[in-house]
Amino acid sequence: MTGDECPESTDTPGVTPSPVAMARSPVRVFHSRAKIALLVLVAILAIATHVYWLRWAAAPLRARSLPKGFSPTLIWLHSGDGHSLPGQDTLNILVELQHRHGAKILFTVGRPSRVVALGALPCMDEVVRQAVARKGIPPENVIGAPYRRGQLWDAAEWLQEYLKKHRGDRVLFLSETFAGAAAERVFDRAMAPDIRERVAVFEVPDRRFDVRYWWRSRTGVKAIMSGYLFGTHGLVVPRPPDPPEFTVRELLDRFPPRVGGAP
Amino acid sequence: MSTVGRKIWLYGLAALLTVLVLFILARPQTLRAIAQFLDVGEPPRRADYAMILGGGVETRPFAAASLLHHGWVNHILISELPLLEGPNEAILPAEHDLTRKILLMLGVPEESIILLPGNHASTFDEIVSLRDFLRDHPRATVLVVTDALHTRRTAWSVRRVLGPDAKRARFVSAVGDSFDPQRWWLYPDGFFFVISEYLKLAFYCVRYADRTTLVAGGFLLAVVAALPLAFVIARSRRRGMAEGTARHA
Known part of the structure; x- marks a missing residue:
């Protein structure tokens, strides 16, 4: 009898095992089962430890801890779009920090807001002035930087010149959650080292999610996504070009008049 | 060729x-095409309403006002977007209030502005409100005004929510001003917008798809995922058999 005729007889002394029997030998079966068991184990471990590695995934986006004893004389707010403030609950954080450090508030704008230009909203530094005044902070404590069109990089360059003239000032920049590291990278590149060490970054917590459990909230997931996308782009293109600019008239003339007149 | 040589060659090729x-x-052409795929905006046609989707207060109200002033629509719909802060902490008005104010300042008559009430947290929520509105106005047509690269996801939501009534809606692109769409990859906002739109589109396809599509898509995905696995298993078996034959010989 040959192995081909009777695969089951492989353990018979003196008979060579068949190819089929070799392919499914106990050692091979053990190996493939061990691989599957290892995969399952890794999956279970990943689920069991998700809190740690998901937190770890957010760590590269966070700002560094404030230097020990860092006491700012200026709290810096930057409105990229010219009509909103970074993060949620910014006003309360701003007031709390102002009371704690007695610092003034510096406000810069990234690009001109059409909404402000139209008069639908007051200038943002005026909005901040009125808001903090309601919380007991004198409006003269808010410094509105002269308007400069550009990105955070341009605002950082402006601040550098300001800090050269005001040698005693230390600045605390308020950033959105998970955007702190990206802001730090801009300052690292845009500022001279001696100026840079006088600027620290503080991430304004977003009340809609807990940063330690960001994956449990849709807002948290969006914040991580935007942190990674903006952060990645900042690494590749640290100083992006200025976006196009349109006047109100250009936008209102966007569509041609309908032939046949008004409906 | 030896096994090592073949592996090096394969890795090199990969x-x-x-x-x-x-x-x-x-x-650049490919990158432009990636963004253009997201834009399904069309030239305006005569409709009863223009609906401004939330999230673009710097441009979308201006496009809607342009449509109204140039005779393409009679009324403008805006969806209610609740304040994110408490009333005491809020230093800026709710977005729908701001949009209304902008429209009024652009000369849109008060009676031409209609607010769709509700807690609209996403584009999908706004389209659900539009469906309810169109049910109450069975002959009405609407131009949905949003950013150019947001139109594909919006169109998908409209088809999903409105079903056969989706043909009552058309999509009109507002000019975006935070980046140049021809060079979107150079701008942080452009990069974020394009990549996140694709991610959101994928999310919408999973989260909001109807059950049949979801099952069919899941099945297709499972087949696609199983194919390489089946290939690896088959190859492993073949190799095992070959080894067995060699030993047998």
Whole structure:
């Protein structure tokens, strides 16, 4: 009898095992089962430890801890779009920090807001002035930087010149959650080292999610996504070009008049 | 060729192909096409309403006002977007209030502005409100005004929510001013917008798809995922048999 005729007889002394029997030998079966068991184990471990590695995934986006004893004389707010403030609950954080450090508030704008230009909203530094005044902070404590069109990089360059003239000032920049590291990278590149060490970054917590459990909230997931996308782009293109600019008239003339007149 | 030599050759080929694919992807024409795929906006047609989707207060109300002033629509719909802060902490008005104010300042009559009430947290929520509105106005047509690269996801939501009534809606692109769509990859906002739109589109396809599509898509995905696995198992078996034959010989 040959192995081909009777695969089951492989353990018979003196008979060579068949190819089929070799392919499914106990050692091979053990190996493939061990691989599957290892995969399952890794999956279970990943689920069991998700809190740690998901937190770890957010760590590269966070700002560094404030230097020990860092006491700012200026709290810096930057409105990229010219009509909103970074993060949620910014006003309360701003007031709390102002009371704690007695610092003034510096406000810069990234690009001109059409909404402000139209008069639908007051200038943002005026909005901040009125808001903090309601919380007991004198409006003269808010410094509105002269308007400069550009990105955070341009605002950082402006601040550098300001800090050269005001040698005693230390600045605390308020950033959105998970955007702190990206802001730090801009300052690292845009500022001279001696100026840079006088600027620290503080991430304004977003009340809609807990940063330690960001994956449990849709807002948290969006914040991580935007942190990674903006952060990645900042690494590749640290100083992006200025976006196009349109006047109100250009936008209102966007569509041609309908032939046949008004409906 | 030896096994090691063949592996080196294969890895080299894979690396070359990867570089080639990245090169093709990085070409400006390809990058432009990636963004253009998201834009399904059309020239305006006569409709009863223009609906402004939330999230673009710097441009979308201006486009809607332009449509109304140039005779394309009679009324403008805006969806209610609740304040994110408490009333005491809020230093800026709710977005729908701001949009209304902008429209009024652009000369849109008060009676031409209609607020769709509700807690609209996403584009999908706004389209659900539009469906309810169109049910109450069975002969009405609407131009949905949003950013150009947001139109594909919006159109998908409209088809999903409105079903056969989706043909009552058309999509009109507002000019975006935070980046140049022809060079979107150079701008942080452009990069974020395009990539996140694709991610959101994928999310919408999973989260909001109807059950049949979801099951069919899941099945297709399972088949696609199982194919390489089946290939690996089959190859492993073949190799095992070959080894067995060799030993047998």
